[in-house]
Amino acid sequence: MVEEKIVELYPEQEIRCPTHLSIGEEATAVGVCENLRQDDMVFGYHRSHAHYLAKGGNLKAFMAELYGKATGCSRGKGGSMHLIDISVNFLGTTPILGGTVPLAVGAALSSQMQGKDNIAVAFFGDAAAEEGIIHESLNFASLKKLPVLFVCENNLYSVQTPLSARQPEREIYLLGKAHAVDSYLADGYDALKVYEIAKKAVEKIRAGNGPIFLELLTYRWREHCGPNYDFELGYRNEVEFLKWKEKDPIKKLKEEMLEANILSNEEFEGMREEINREIEDAVSFAKDSPFPEKDELYSNVYSEQGHEK
Amino acid sequence: MKSNRIISYMEAVREGIDLCLEKYPSVFIIGPGVPDPKGVFGTTLNLVDKYGPGRVLDMPLSENGITGVCIGAALTGMRPIMVHQRMDFSLLAIDELINNAAKWHYMFGGWCEVPLVIRLIIGRGWGQGAQHSQNLQALYAHIPGLKVVMPTTPYDVKGLLISSIEDNNPIIFIEHRWLYNMCEHVPEAMYRVPIGKSKIVREGEDITIASTSYMTIESIKASRIIENLGISPEIVDIRTIKPLDTNLIIKSVKKTGRLLVIDSGWKSGGIAGEVIASVVEEAFDSFKSKPQRITLPDIPTPTSHSLTRHYYPTYVDIANKIATMAGMGTEKAELRKILKSKKYDTPSDIPHLSFTGPF
Numbered sequence: 032m033v034e035e036k037i038v039e040l041y042p043e044q045e046i047r048c049p050t051h052l053s054i055g056e057e058a059t060a061v062g063v064c065e066n067l068r069q070d071d072m073v074f075g076y077h078r079s080h081a082h083y084l085a086k087g088g089n090l091k092a093f094m095a096e097l098y099g100k101a102t103g104c105s106r107g108k109g110g111s112m113h114l115i116d117i118s119v120n121f122l123g124t125t126p127i128l129g130g131t132v133p134l135a136v137g138a139a140l141s142s143q144m145q146g147k148d149n150i151a152v153a154f155f156g157d158a159a160a161e162e163g164i165i166h167e168s169l170n171f172a173s174l175k176k177l178p179v180l181f182v183c184e185n186n187l188y189s190v191q192t193p194l195s196a197r198q199p200e201r202e203i204y205l206l207g208k209a210h211a212v213d214s215y216l217a218d219g220y221d222a223l224k225v226y227e228i229a230k231k232a233v234e235k236i237r238a239g240n241g242p243i244f245l246e247l248l249t250y251r252w253r254e255h256c257g258p259n260y261d262f263e264l265g266y267r268n269e270v271e272f273l274k275w276k277e278k279d280p281i282k283k284l285k286e287e288m289l290e291a292n293i294l295s296n297e298e299f300e301g302m303r304e305e306i307n308r309e310i311e312d313a314v315s316f317a318k319d320s321p322f323p324e325k326d327e328l329y330s331n332v333y334s335e336q337g338h339e340k
Numbered sequence: 341m342k343s344n345r346i347i348s349y350m351e352a353v354r355e356g357i358d359l360c361l362e363k364y365p366s367v368f369i370i371g372p373g374v375p376d377p378k379g380v381f382g383t384t385l386n387l388v389d390k391y392g393p394g395r396v397l398d399m400p401l402s403e404n405g406i407t408g409v410c411i412g413a414a415l416t417g418m419r420p421i422m423v424h425q426r427m428d429f430s431l432l433a434i435d436e437l438i439n440n441a442a443k444w445h446y447m448f449g450g451w452c453e454v455p456l457v458i459r460l461i462i463g464r465g466w467g468q469g470a471q472h473s474q475n476l477q478a479l480y481a482h483i484p485g486l487k488v489v490m491p492t493t494p495y496d497v498k499g500l501l502i503s504s505i506e507d508n509n510p511i512i513f514i515e516h517r518w519l520y521n522m523c524e525h526v527p528e529a530m531y532r533v534p535i536g537k538s539k540i541v542r543e544g545e546d547i548t549i550a551s552t553s554y555m556t557i558e559s560i561k562a563s564r565i566i567e568n569l570g571i572s573p574e575i576v577d578i579r580t581i582k583p584l585d586t587n588l589i590i591k592s593v594k595k596t597g598r599l600l601v602i603d604s605g606w607k608s609g610g611i612a613g614e615v616i617a618s619v620v621e622e623a624f625d626s627f628k629s630k631p632q633r634i635t636l637p638d639i640p641t642p643t644s645h646s647l648t649r650h651y652y653p654t655y656v657d658i659a660n661k662i663a664t665m666a667g668m669g670t671e672k673a674e675l676r677k678i679l680k681s682k683k684y685d686t687p688s689d690i691p692h693l694s695f696t697g698p699f
């Protein structure tokens with residue numbers, strides 16, 4: 032719903048940064064993050080609005096960041112591709128493929144060195160799995176039995192290039208196995224299934240059994256970057272999209288909940304309204320917030336702080 | 341009419357690649373999205389239809405590895421062209437580029453050659469931010485064994501690209517996205533523009549401006565304003581930053597006595613400082629005023645357009661700097677009036693008004 036709002040607002044030309052929407056890919060983010068504690072640490076990538084929100088990131092600060100405002104989560108210095116909310120240990124997203132994956136491994140190393148039981152999670156796409164850094168990260172995490180969960184969201188495309196033009200016919204999760212990491216494949220369009228498998232994974236990792244790799248099959252609805260559909264380009268077709276849309280993970284979850292009598296239609300509509308209000312508030316907040324002052328350009332290049340002596 | 345054919349920078353790049361693919365069976369082009377329907381901002385569009393997926397290749401997102409693959413192919417008879425849609429992505433491949441491509445010829449006593457072109461696209465604006473807008477030409481120019489080319493005009497980009505593909509050395513070929521829609525006359529034939537030669541794009545008497553890539557366009561805009569106030573700048577488009585050709589700049593400074601160097605990269609350790617040092621070494625006595633530079637401040641790129649407005653220098657900053665260097669007094673008020681007026685206030689984060697993002 033947040034991103035549907037972005038789709039509506041983007042043409043106003045006030046959100047002036049590259050924006051990669053997760054519409055259609057909600058279940059992976061939610062299914063994994065629902066199992067995390069506040070002190071668990073998450074890193075994301077360029078398509079991470081959903082991860083930020085699912086980890087409990089502040090919606091107003093998120094929206095303001097998209098608008099380049101001083102109140103944004105990165106103070107207007109990051110934009111859609113650089114989201115952070117340290118209050119919930121959402122530790123950053125970047126668009127350099129694979130770039131944050133070893134950072135999650137490093138966060139897990141910290142946890143281990145400090146004798147804590149919080150874990151780290153790295154979200155990344157299927158194309159990022161082609162970077163050497165993924166293997167280096169898996170190898171090290173496996174070697175040191177680090178508490179880190181690798182989550183590869185396989186949406187079948189990298190920009191306009193299909194998986195088949197980039198990787199041989201083998202499942203991505205097998206890459207984890209090659210590094211002796213417990214690895215699983217699951218339907219990323221089934222929120223409950225993601226939740227179940229992530230729950231087991233998180234419990235195992237927290238218990239000190241080392242890293243786990245999850246490949247979750249999913250699908251992006253909109254264009255790679257931006258608010259529109261892109262079927263006219265011809266690299267994928269609408270029939271394919273409609274097949275995935277049919278399986279809409281949110282619709283599916285709603286139906287399952289209705290059936291199980293844990294949700295009524297009225298409650299659902301009530302939630303919708305409440306969320307809509309929250310979104311409207313966030314948009315107003317973003318629009319009404321001031322832009323960063325010129326001086327802000329020069330701040331944060333270096334930290335002014337030092338280690339206590 | 342054929343002889344007056346006007347095409348864009350983007351089309352000129354594409355044509356240069358096309359002609360080389362046609363002429364040399366050893367040439368191939370590879371990069372993420374090369375055969376896709378957007379064709380790397382149009383520069384590789386439809387080439388796959390003409391030459392097939394065997395020579396117009398997509399690739400896994402494995403920049404370092406595939407760069408090494410290209411070096412290996414180049415050592416053994418092929419002439420690869422590799423392209424990254426943002427220069428930032430080439431950072432994943434600098435090990436192969438700097439440790440292998442740049443060194444192989446020298447390190448093995450000249451037995452082998454690495455005829456490899458790495459096309460890197462740079463840009464500014466639309467909130468691209470810290471990791472999608474870096475102008476890292478100085479980083480590559482620092483490395484012996486690499487040549488670094490930054491063409492500004494459609495004519496030059498085609499000619500320099502062909503020269504680069506025919507060169508037997510690894511070439512870092514840098515294209516600025518804000519140049520892609522610039523149009524001018526470009527001959528259809530295969531022609532070459534020599535690597536390692538700068539060019540005078542505007543003759544003048546009072547001050548020498550030496551600039552790179554897109555900043556040359558901003559320099560030209562600034563000169564158009566400043567010439568109304570009686571100052572005539574001479575503009576040298578540097579074109580190749582490694583090996584750097586300072587001959588024209590030195591000749592020009594001997595005439596004008598003033599030097600302003602403008603680069604799209606950062607200040608510290610940058611191209612502008614390098615140019616100034618090289619010229620001062622040779623022509624110290626010719627200077628009437630201290631040489632100056634306009635660069636990015638030493639700050640990562642922010643995303644908010646309220647910040648990039650102060651981050652990216654434009655023709656306004658250039659005009660002001662020229663005015664100061666030329667010792668203008670009362671005319672400065674006049675300049676301020678011109679700069680404040682009418683058409684000089686497009687948003688600073690888009691190349692032209694019809695641009696609506698997201699790229």
Ligand SMILES: Cc1ncc(C[n+]2csc(CCOP(=O)(O)OP(=O)(O)O)c2C)c(N)n1
Pocket residue numbers: 077078126127128155156157158159160186188189190255372401403429432
């Ligand atoms: C190192 C690097 N190379 C290339 C790119 C350009 N790029 C940006 S997003 C993207 C697609 C990535 O696909 P995937 O990892 O599957 O994530 P998705 O966008 O499909 O969610 C590419 C190739 C990049 N950002 N970083």
